[in-house]
Amino acid sequence: MSKLFLRTLREDPSDAEVAGHRLLVRAGYIRREAPGIFAWLPLGLRVLRRVEAVVREEMDAAGAQEVHFPALLPREPYEATGRWDEYGDDLFKLQDRHAADYLLAPTHEEVFTLLVKGMCSSYKDLPLNLYQIQTKYRDEARPRAGLLRGREFVMKDAYSFDVDDAGLDASYQIMRDAYERIFTRLGVPYVPVKADAGPMGGSKSEEFLSPSPIGEDTFVRSPGGYVANVEAVRIHPADPVDASAVPPVEVIDTPDAATIESLVELLNTSYADRHEGPWTAADTLKNVVLALTHPDGRRELVVVGIPGDREVDLKRAEVAFAPAEVAPAEEEDFVRHPGLVRGYIGPQADESGMYALGERSVDGIRYLVDPRVSAGTAWVTGANAERRHALHVVAGRDFIADGIADVANIRDGDPAPDGSGPLGSARGIEIGHVFQLGRKYAEALGLKVLDRDGKQVTVTMGSYGIGVTRLIAVLAESCHDDRGLVWPDVVAPFGVHVVATGKDDEIYRVAADLADELEGAGVEVLYDDRSRVSAGVKFKDAELIGVPHVLVVGRGLAAGEVELWNRREGTREQIALADAVAEVRRRLARD
Amino acid sequence: MSKLFLRTLREDPSDAEVAGHRLLVRAGYIRREAPGIFAWLPLGLRVLRRVEAVVREEMDAAGAQEVHFPALLPREPYEATGRWDEYGDDLFKLQDRHAADYLLAPTHEEVFTLLVKGMCSSYKDLPLNLYQIQTKYRDEARPRAGLLRGREFVMKDAYSFDVDDAGLDASYQIMRDAYERIFTRLGVPYVPVKADAGPMGGSKSEEFLSPSPIGEDTFVRSPGGYVANVEAVRIHPADPVDASAVPPVEVIDTPDAATIESLVELLNTSYADRHEGPWTAADTLKNVVLALTHPDGRRELVVVGIPGDREVDLKRAEVAFAPAEVAPAEEEDFVRHPGLVRGYIGPQADESGMYALGERSVDGIRYLVDPRVSAGTAWVTGANAERRHALHVVAGRDFIADGIADVANIRDGDPAPDGSGPLGSARGIEIGHVFQLGRKYAEALGLKVLDRDGKQVTVTMGSYGIGVTRLIAVLAESCHDDRGLVWPDVVAPFGVHVVATGKDDEIYRVAADLADELEGAGVEVLYDDRSRVSAGVKFKDAELIGVPHVLVVGRGLAAGEVELWNRREGTREQIALADAVAEVRRRLARD
Helix, strand or coil: CCCCCCCCCCCCCCCCCCHHHHHHHHCCCEEEEECCEEEECHHHHHHHHHHHHHHHHHHHHCCCEECECCCEEEHHHHHHCCHHHHCHHHCEEEECCCCCEEEECCCCHHHHHHHHHHHCCEHHHCCEEEEEEEEEECCCCCCECHHHECCEEEEEEEEEEECCHHHHHHHHHHHHHHHHHHHHHHCCCCEEEECCCHHHCCCCEEEEEEECCCCCEEEEECCCCCEEEHHHCCCCCCCCCCCCCCCCCEEEECCCCCCHHHHHHHHHHHCHHHCCCCCCHHHEEEEEEEEEECCCCCEEEEEEEEECCCCECHHHHHHHHCCCEEEECCHHHHHHCCCCCCCCCCCCECCCCCECCCCCCCCCCEEEECCCCCCCCEEEEECCCCCEEEEEEEECCCECCCEECCCECCCCCCECCCCCCECEEEEEEEEEEEEEEECHHHHHHCCEEECCCCCEEECEEEEEEEEHHHHHHHHHHHCEECCEECCCCCCCCCCEEEEECCCCHHHHHHHHHHHHHHHHCCCCEEEECCCCCCHHHHHHHHHHHCCCEEEEECHHHHHCEEEEEECCCCEEEEEEHHHHHHHHHHHHHHC | CCCCCCCCCCCCCCCCCCHHHHHHHHCCCEEEEECCEEEECHHHHHHHHHHHHHHHHHHHHCCCEECECCCEEEHHHHHHCCHHHHCHHHCEEEECCCCCEEEECCCCHHHHHHHHHHHCCEHHHCCEEEEEEEEEECCCCCCECHHHECCEEEEEEEEEEECCHHHHHHHHHHHHHHHHHHHHHHCCCCEEEECCCHHHCCCCEEEEEEECCCCCEEEEECCCCCEEEHHHCCCCCCCCCCCCCCCCCEEEECCCCCCHHHHHHHHHHHCHHHCCCCCCHHHEEEEEEEEEECCCCCEEEEEEEEECCCCECHHHHHHHHCCCEEEECCHHHHHHCCCCCCCCCCCCECCCCCECCCCCCCCCCEEEECCCCCCCCEEEEECCCCCEEEEEEEECCCECCCEECCCECCCCCCECCCCCCECEEEEEEEEEEEEEEECHHHHHHCCEEECCCCCEEECEEEEEEEEHHHHHHHHHHHCEECCEECCCCCCCCCCEEEEECCCCHHHHHHHHHHHHHHHHCCCCEEEECCCCCCHHHHHHHHHHHCCCEEEEECHHHHHCEEEEEECCCCEEEEEEHHHHHHHHHHHHHHC
16 A cells, blocks of 8 residues: 555545545545546556456356447448437537537447447347447536546446347346346346337336435336336326216306416315315426427427416426427417416317417317326316316316326326325335347348348347446445445455554564465455555545455464454454465355 | 458558558557548457557566556646647637637647645655556547558657756656667667757657658768757858858849759859859758748748758758748748749849848848858849849858758768768658656746755756657568568467368367466467368468467377467477477567
């Protein structure tokens, strides 16, 4: 340690939001170079290489073959699949000296597809699984929590190629199993959750989330075993109900009912007779105006009708309207469309038979409804006039929606879509993603092979990613205490940390010999040989750095003993110096 | 090989200019993604990792510590040292979503300097040597010869930090020694040559060139041991000579002397009496107009006077005028400066005492001369009028130059600057570069430490680079024959290539067992198990791929023998199957 390029910090870095990031910086593992862009110092690089090694071993064992693509890629393949535009501002774009367009690749579906197209021509060449451990780029709007959401980061990305759906299912399962082995070996808690394929296209898709309060993903689970990313929850359309007894639409004055709460209060005060039991927010139909921005730049307003006790979840809306971007409508939109009476929008016709919403309306603004708004359900909604609402507005009778939009928020206690009980939510960090791309990329780029019958068929693909640098953030976050990091053995930067304490030369001589002997026995050693540093500072550094096994050579040496300190369990025991190497090896083999 | 992601090509790729590149593509090592940008396929990635391992081992052994910086870096540090502008079009620049400027780093002097500034404060922290093996970017105007001159490439770059010049000399020598070990272990021929520090600044500098006819660098050497890059040859200014006997300037009509050759012919025909012995081109002074573009964008014309038997070497001129860019003057420049009479420019005054060149001239265009143009030397040169020249123009008498420009070409037979004999030239590929940056970066970025006396001193730095991917190009270029690659053992993608030939199941069973046994003995095996491919095709593939040791399991098996084929030496011998593993291990250990 007297020579190691390492300076531990006593102060927390000012820009670190989460404990794991603070400790990685303080313990000298990483250093910030720009927002979301980090340099790896000697300790950090060792951890990174060890995580990569586990990932590589499991990928090789699963039959995937390693290649390595450039990060700097030309525009054309990404143009062909539409991702050049779809990725939006998240894509780092640049031009070379000849003004040709390039990008820093966020993932490599396109070029893997083209590679296989260039090299494979027959079903005999498949199945094939190729992977790389490679530096990726995403121009995140808000880089966050150190390595957790960076702009330059290391990913393992793999791509499978199969001739048919059954093959893809098998390849998918092999990768999924490999991912479980990787996270288990690394000691990272994980939950596989159903995911929406999002802008990547494709069908079957699961994310591996590591449950964590600092996670950016919300997932839900039911007692019966349903687990899904909130974006991926699909509410089944409710069954139609009989509306023959519902009275006709009745427009009422609602002078002081600008909010759902005040409307419900007014209904219960003045219109209690129109409803069995008390009115609730769930009896109202809230019509929310959203602005979609399509990949071609076109802006479209849509109105979604959801029960008044729910909100639009913009992340779920992004999925529902992908690849368009979604935002709430702006002031100007209402100015431009005076037919949309803010706070009083309704899907039904007015007295003259005019509709404010939907295909039949003047502006032709699409009207989509929550899956709970089934035919025959009756609602209180806006009357398309200031301070007026309409009662008894029946779906299918008084309005016909242009479609369904499953964009309302999911709440704890909602029933799981598969009937497995009430949902509960938790937060998680996405550490891996496996999904079936299907034929989207192969079609866009013309990847076909001859099948057994000599027919050209389009190849079907899977895409599998692990955030390698993010895994380190997750490990730092889940493996620390208030004194420092506590790495699992499998990724610790060293197998053992030898700390010599005291001023006696003999101690340093013995400790140096012990370090050599351990190295000779195949254990990587961090040896704290700093003779002018106090034992207290050395122990503080050892706690901060977090090598789980620490051998202290000091006072006990007179009795032929050293102290073996298990940083993880907090136990310290005196062992004979002569047994130290064997005991360290035994502990490393056990963990 | 039946599963390996590999397709060998029979045809040469159309864009491959050199043999090594053609073979790397045909044998399935690399694939071009864009000009100067390549993907690494499984075989290529193995070779890359092995070269990296040798470099890493020697760097670690030399006491350097590995870190890893991002490729994407913010503008500011490069702005502080001037390189943001100096690098010109070679730098890939981009903006993030907030319009902040970034670059893809070509080398990392700035951020290493800042890293050390952030972590070191005392002479006790030094000497320090940090390195990385990392992906670099240069937007080359003409990417060339595959991996030889790429736009995305892998480099090992190291930086040393010392408190004083003696420390820097020691650090420099340690790296220089490590480089010699690396190139020797890899079996790459090399010559260390004196180099000009160029746009990086600094003093002592050597390039490691691998002699090769496809090299882009020309170097010269003398029988007495002088070796230098042509750009780095410094001609000593010639001694003054006595001009007291030289007649005054005589202007002559030279109607048909548009070239140096015709001028010399005219002189020997009509003015032989003015010269002892025949006139030669070396008696004439050629005045060449160059256009410099300075980093701030300013354009400046300069005129350089060189003996008429030489040319301006633009690469040497780039060094002389760095950081300005140099180009020949254009037609327009002459239009703009009518005082420059193209083909008849001279540095002396005309009859009315007016100068066309230099500080005293109307345009003030700088006039610089070759070191051979010493005081008292007499020249035939232009008379600043169409079809007229001047004889007896004496340096120091008839004109005074504004300075020296050592930009004339170096020719075979020129004397070495150190008096060690005549120079001969050869071409080479730059595979490494070691140089003393001195305090340039530390000063620009404020890297100081306290010395032994408690005084703040600016740190002195060295910078050391190896082109890792370029080394593979050099190896492919120097290690092949007309049938394919022939790797040195140390970088071969596999230790041995086992080829099963024939149709007998028994052969494939034995070969598979042999492959397993070799793997068990720690030898990496490429096993050609393709039962439907002819022996001829298998041998052709083996020759193309170039694993130096090939074990053929085929007909000889009946007699308990296999064939051990040494691809490098072309020898084949039958050995007992039972001895095969031991023999392969013996050969691998020997090489």
